Amino acid sequence: MTNRIIKVNELLKQEIGQLLLRRGDVPEGALATITRVEATPNLQEARVYMSVMPEEKTKEVFSALRLNVYDIQQDLNHRLKMRPVPRIKWIGEKQTAKAQRIEEIMDHIKGKEEEKK
Known part of the structure; x- marks a missing residue:
C-alpha cells in the first residue's frame, strides 16, 4: 500500500x-464505530468497515447508512479537495x-468460578 493510499484511508x-x-445517520440507541477504511489503489471505491454495538442494531444501522449513502457521498465530495473522491461501500x-x-x-x-468460591 502506498503512502498516499494510507493517508487517504x-x-x-x-x-x-x-x-x-454531524448528520445523525446512526439510529438512536446504537453506537457505530469506523474501524478502518480501505481505498482501492485507483481511488474509485473505499470500503468503510464498521462495528455496531449492540449487535442487534447492526441491520438497522447498515440499512440507514445504505439509505443515506448518496447524501453522505455528496457531503464528502464537497468537503474533500481531492479528485476522484472514492465511492463509499459500507461493510x-x-x-x-x-x-x-x-x-x-x-x-x-468468570462468573461460574466466583459462584464456586
Missing part, C-alpha cells in the same frame, strides 16, 4: 466519522463481533 475515516456524527466488521462473543464467554466462565 485516514482522511476518509476521519471525515466520514465527523459526517456521521460490517466481523472481528469486533467475534471479540465481543469471546468476552461474553470469558465473563460467563
Whole structure:
C-alpha cells in the first residue's frame, strides 16, 4: 500500500466519522464505530468497515447508512479537495463481533468460578 493510499484511508475515516456524527445517520440507541477504511489503489471505491454495538442494531444501522449513502457521498465530495473522491461501500466488521462473543464467554466462565468460591 502506498503512502498516499494510507493517508487517504485516514482522511476518509476521519471525515466520514465527523459526517456521521454531524448528520445523525446512526439510529438512536446504537453506537457505530469506523474501524478502518480501505481505498482501492485507483481511488474509485473505499470500503468503510464498521462495528455496531449492540449487535442487534447492526441491520438497522447498515440499512440507514445504505439509505443515506448518496447524501453522505455528496457531503464528502464537497468537503474533500481531492479528485476522484472514492465511492463509499459500507461493510460490517466481523472481528469486533467475534471479540465481543469471546468476552461474553470469558465473563460467563468468570462468573461460574466466583459462584464456586
